Amino acid sequence: MQIYKAHVLFTPDRTRFEVIENGYLAVDEGKVVGVYNSLPASLQDVPVRDFGDKLLIPAMNDMHVHAPQYRNQGIAMDLELLPWLENYTFPEESKFSDTAYAERMYRRFVRDLWRFGTMRTVAFATVHKDSTRLLMQLFKEAGMSARVGKVDMNRNCPEALQESVEDAIRDNEALVAEFGEDELVRPIITPRFIPTCTPELLQACGNLARKYKLPVQSHLSENRNEIAWVQELEPESRNYGDAYDRYGLFGDTPTIMAHCVWTAGEELELMRKNQVMVAHCPTSNLNLTSGMSPVRVFLNEGVPIGLGSDISGGHDLSIFRMMVYAVQVSKMRYCQDKSLAFLTLPEIFWIATKSAGTFFGKVGSFEPGYEFDALVIDDKELNHDNYSLLHRLERFIYLGDDRHIVHRFCRGKEIHEPKV
Amino acid sequence: MQIYKAHVLFTPDRTRFEVIENGYLAVDEGKVVGVYNSLPASLQDVPVRDFGDKLLIPAMNDMHVHAPQYRNQGIAMDLELLPWLENYTFPEESKFSDTAYAERMYRRFVRDLWRFGTMRTVAFATVHKDSTRLLMQLFKEAGMSARVGKVDMNRNCPEALQESVEDAIRDNEALVAEFGEDELVRPIITPRFIPTCTPELLQACGNLARKYKLPVQSHLSENRNEIAWVQELEPESRNYGDAYDRYGLFGDTPTIMAHCVWTAGEELELMRKNQVMVAHCPTSNLNLTSGMSPVRVFLNEGVPIGLGSDISGGHDLSIFRMMVYAVQVSKMRYCQDKSLAFLTLPEIFWIATKSAGTFFGKVGSFEPGYEFDALVIDDKELNHDNYSLLHRLERFIYLGDDRHIVHRFCRGKEIHEPKV
16 A cells, blocks of 8 residues: 545536645555545554655546657648648558557657656557557557557548558457557547448447457537438438448447537437547647537536547647646637636546546546555745645646656556657 | 858748758858858858758747746646636745745756747736846846746736736836847737726826837737626727727837737737737647637638747647647638638748748748748657658657757847756
8 A cells, every 4th residue: 555645626416626735545456545634553564755845636538649649749730631641641641551550659659748747548550450459459558557559540531551351450459459458548449430430340349349348439510511421321310420330330348429519409419428538639629620629518408528639630749738738728718608608627637537538447536445646746936825626727727848757657667758 | 241141940930931951051240141042252251060961940029928837837727717727826926925946947848948949939928027127137048048027917907916007117117127129039018908907007008109219019808708707897899809909008109919819800800910020829728728720711801820848837848749730720620610621731830930030020930031040950869751841840740859950040140058
């Protein structure tokens, strides 16, 4: 057992922070035992690691990110979706047939997730099995948890990135054989999105998910043209979500859908019923002129939600920065429709931590039994005039960066800087 | 004379970057002489400072910021405008009657402007003459240029922050006497906004601006309730801008108006005619649910424009971050109205540098005769795979921070870190 002493802040529910000044947080076998105002007599003999005046908070979860687009982060932001895919995204992904190139890029990617305090990641890789495997190994080596998807696609993309349905099955099964039981890093079935997958491939993906009890990720209702295209490709579907559902890819196993900017009506109801999680990616939605996702509606309806950086549609890998953007986007929605109250700080913190964390089990809170995923924040430099603990956390979220994150834990273990 | 060697990037006009790989930039008496692909024979004997593979770009200008709200940066973002003013803004400004407190806060403020590469600032101080004077001295001491306004207000705010019209005149004249001819730091007439100033005070402000040829700054058309309130207070005015104009506060001397979110029609036409500059503050407009300023319209109409951090309505002091936000806000406007093309990278860079810089003279470009305000960017860490110079600059703007700014120049002089 181990005790950590610090100012402890977390969101047991979405309405409020639990704030324990100079609290004691006990961890046993990677899990939180309890948080205490003073050290209980029964724990007097447990070693205490004292973080002094620092903040101890749950670590971040990135619920949607394209690992191979890391080189493209922060470039070509003047382009709209199609020329950007053609000229930047697909050519870059093609390079990942070369595992040496993949290793160089993926090492930086994993190191930078670490820098920003993201201990759990749900990532798209590319169609290439070997570099996907490499990315999974790098996460494992780092001690950081991830669900990594070998991307499946076989139409409407460059030939070099297409695969046969048989290859898709074989490659996914190879990854399942190697990582299917791994505690830290597991595969996730990843049809890129309906337009790039034939019905046969979608069906194969659904079968794989069911057969191996694997989670699923994809893109949903990101922009209006895309939605119209999906309706053309899957004319019998009632909506974009239903198009996935018909292939067993919409909540039969735990499922995350990125964006959901235009989700409403029956699609929304299906997400609620099937508990499909939204990966809300506010910077990506702004950068690609997709629109403003109705996060308040998802909360009201009880649709699970987390935040995603969506590199390189998004330009920023920090989930703290995503919190700020998510609040701002909700404020713009509120301007358009005053019935949709904007997100508060506890709400967005809860979304990024405990709500997103459900995808990994008991993750994202410091209640007893939760896995100890945590960050220690040294905000000395930001705390120059007697701020309250909550204001200190708010300032770190709004102004802070990786310099202020001084320790990182995943599943109870301290995680050190991965080698690039 | 002095020559700087680096990759030189700037925007002589808003459609394009000038990019000189391994260029030579000659400076004489604080002004740019020229930028060259290779060293001209006539300059062979001039000392060369070689910045190697780094980027050399114009420095940033912050056209709207409330220096005394620096303590409140990044807190209370869950509040709407009125409770935020009452509970945070006004109580904080009241503390600036104490110059010791003011010095502690203002030193950090000036140091942090420096960190983010802002070499020219147009700032609101408070109503207090002594701490305003102190802020001006701190800018001067740092070698950074500023226009600093003692705030004038005498109604609709806490009594402790009100002043008589006579005091306002006397205090402004004292600052003019001391700084009126200063090359670096000058006063700017600063009625807070119409609702906090009686007609007598507004008239006194207009008289001071005309008498001493002083520039003017205030707030304009930030939110709809405010606009309706101004119309009630100044029932004869044709619009909010006209209400200022009636007192000689709307372009009789160089004038900056913050926000202009709802400016249109006759107000827009008056701004164009009087060449009143918009200080566009995208983060503030998002955080305070003000709306989305129509930057494309200002560009189309030829209304001058610059960017402002608007601390603490805005939460971020970096003008680079403001560029990103301004592009994103323009993309949301574009989603609503496809006739308003979103801002491109050269456009937003030009707005932040050369366009804003006109308020200070020939500032914000590297054309001959421009004052040498510059930043040296070391993006080694961001440049891991043969990016073009333009992509390197874009990545620095989107991903970079103060760590990547390694030298700063204002009016030809290198500016070192101010003491806090």
